[in-house]
Amino acid sequence: MGVIEYDPFAIFTAPPSNETPEEKIERERREAEEKRVSDRIDEEIKAEKAALKKQKGVVKVLLLGQSESGKSTTLKNFRMKYARAAWKAERLSWRAVIQLNLIRSIITIVETLQAEMDNIPITPLSSSLQHHHHHRNPNHNYNQQNHHQHPSDPERPSMDSDFPESEAEVDSETDGAPIELAEKHRVLMRRLGPLRRVAADLKRRLGAGTEEVVAGSSGEGAGAWASREKEFVVRGWKNVLEGPFKGAKEGHGEQEDGDEATEVIASCKEDMQALWTDTTVREVLERRRLRLEDSAGFFLNDLDRIATRTYEPSDDDIVRARLRTLGVQEYKIQFEQNSSFLGNVGLGGDFGRDWILYDVGGSRTVRHAWVPYFEALNAIIFLAPISCFDERLREDPTVNRLEDSFLLWRAVCGSKILAKSTIILFLNKCDLLKKKLREGAQVKTYLPSYGERPNEPVAVVKYLKEKFKDILRQQSPEPRVSYFYATSVTVSFVLLLSFPALVGLR
Template identity: 40%
Template sequence: MPSRTLSAMDDHDPLTKAISPPPDETAAEKEARVKSELEAKRVSDAIDDDIDKQRIAEKRGPKPVRVLLLGQSESGKSTTLKNFQLMQDAKAFRKERSSWRALIQLNLVRSIHIILDAIARDYYPSSRPLMKDPNSSSTSPSVSPPSHAMPLPKETYLDPELLELRLRLDPLWKVQEQLARRLMIHESQWKEGLHGGREVVVNSAVAWKDVFTKKMANKRESSDSGRINWDDPTDPGRVLHECAEDMKRLWKHPLVQNLLEKQNLRLEEMAGFFLDEIDEITSEYYIPTNDHILKARLKTLGVSEHRVELNAGGGLGRDWRIYDVGGHRSLVTTWVPYFDNVDAIIFLAPISAFDQVLEEAPKVNRLEDSVMLWSSIVSNKLLERTDIILFLNKCDIMKTKLSSGIRLKDYVVSYGNRPNDFDSAASYLKKKFAGIMKEDSPLPRTFYCHLTTVTDTLSTQKVITSIKDMLMRDNLKHSTLLL
């Protein structure tokens, strides 16, 4: 049907109608509306004023240092960003502890659900990993319950203790739903994990911590101090505390450990792993530590900008802009050309993932993917004058994995008969990445590489300080970073 065309005789302007007050508006409603509009204008003007001040300050003062964080999902980008924030202020997360608390609790619940899904796959292979909660509405931010809520077939003989634990941990489904609501997570933001258990995925433009903190402040939680309302009867932490012993029994159960090994599930290598800290996280008055916040996992999509001002005591008296590109590898390469003006790129390659595959591409080895992404970045002509700093990350997991007998040569054929120890493996991979840069880079550039474990605050901040020293030595020839 053709659309109707408005003529000059039409009495109603749709734009005017849209912004006009309701025809039956009362005096009280008008007063409230005008007050709300004035407040909205005040906030808008304040934002515009701040933007103008920032623009003027940038013109008058030194240019900010722009750093781009790149790497595949779970490479450690967000953790590196948190280290920058902690260098600016050791109490950087104080106001957000209530939101981080909920996220860490959600990480713990997800790990338990991954285990229960693994049990279901082994004893009930034809089952779906997760099923929809019949009591939830389509618009609810609830998540689907784990497969342990599904009955096992009569012919399956599940260990009596595991069967009991499966039933006793059923309340965690409700806990997951409550935590999702507290974090303002909608059903569409949950994605199926490669190994079961659903993972939260949020757009980087969503300030989830700010929304959560303001919401909790209305429930008499202090947004200034980050204190938690321990008297809240709906606090999911109460149920977690009651389930703590059962969660520990499940995690430590010999059959579960054998099952996880059989399914090649190494939860301790996954981001957001807290199963070894159940007692602390489920304690009645749990407050997240900085170490826990560094380990917390929230998958983001898109590009986010973070401003960090490091004073002389923190290593740099300059404004830093840290850009975090989250998402699948295709999104990373899509965004990169828009950052040809950054001063440096920190590229994170999780070398411990040499025996893992990508979640979004299960046939692609994660180390191979890091190598391909590295090659695409160093060969990009738009970035030919940008210094790139390589973080061979997750060295702690790499050391543990190699010492346990997992052989690098079984996954990296070119490694050959070199010793299966960390020093030899790290040296080989370092030379491999350096060779790719030398061969693929459009212009000669210096190879900067650090062996990192970015969940280790002290060592990572030393690395960041050394990067500052590198900038001070004028290694970034096309920037104005001298103080």
């Protein structure tokens, strides 16, 4: 297909074709709510944006990519290195976010144990929590129902052949009998009960606008399962500090040392540790295919350090903390005159000292908010998490996450407004890709066109890079400057120190 003439973003908001009437009502309610929040944010931003338009000599970069692709993490890396003072000033505010990330993992475990005890059927997960090479659940409801969706969907670009509509072949194993839990597990679960209230408090403290967003497929097995799909969301950490979402009631709550949340968390440290290190608990997580270690905002291996009364987040903690972005946030970065970064990218002197980075929310329901920011951009950094080849979107579990990235990439490359922008692609989460391949996940199961190529990181990255390049070539309205990098933005960001992509920015 040639240049996309229809609204390239329409496909990203299309509902799952197999939803039930109840799911439809629930989805529409959710979308209306998200839209309401998003509209309010749009309003707030409009004024700021009008002012910005007038600014000249500012380098404007937009971060794009699906949810959990690493956009905010990339931005954090920039700020950590080049906006050091602001970064330091914000350090303590991250504590609550990290505490909430930590408790969320514990609550997930407790709910999983409860589900095991109640013998609740194992339901498929759409998120990165899903066990990749253990899709053995015969109840994968969406596979069958979804069988004829793609070919009949006229708006769907013809990427279908790349991604199977069903992964039935890997779903054939059975799960075996439920695992027996002992009295000590029940005791632990009871004793960790207060963490629920702490989580609620933290969410409130992180902002009056904090919203819980439930994934697209409510499906059966909600209840105990629902919270696993929930994420808390504020516009971003900016609001945690200064924004309109700051809890009015709490005042300077988050600055206080020895606050109640910290107190309760510290007092639960041993129990949390006991839960996380218990072999039976690990077996249940395995059986229920929960990969907490690979999921966003995982801190259980740092309990010793974090669950204390004096905990102060490290740079690495902040980079790894997960806070979903809603709407569009902008950050000014002023490079110091002599920054090695500017020297490396040929932007020394006065020009290009001021950068504006726009960070957006990546979920399908909030992507419409991107379009107004497409004007007058110097560059786009597009994040495609390539470890996601075996995962599905939270907001639409019928869609493979890598496929979503390709569709999004295609639309961005094909957009006329963006025709003059430099495009920088980060093939991100290479560390997780390596880990998954080492553990035996087969790329060709999810991406049959991969064929008999070696199931190794270097070959996979090379293949995917070529695919992204092909799409860029086919879709770009005119030839453009583009750069491709394999990255792991939570692990290291050194790559950007010699960021040749930005040499050409004007």
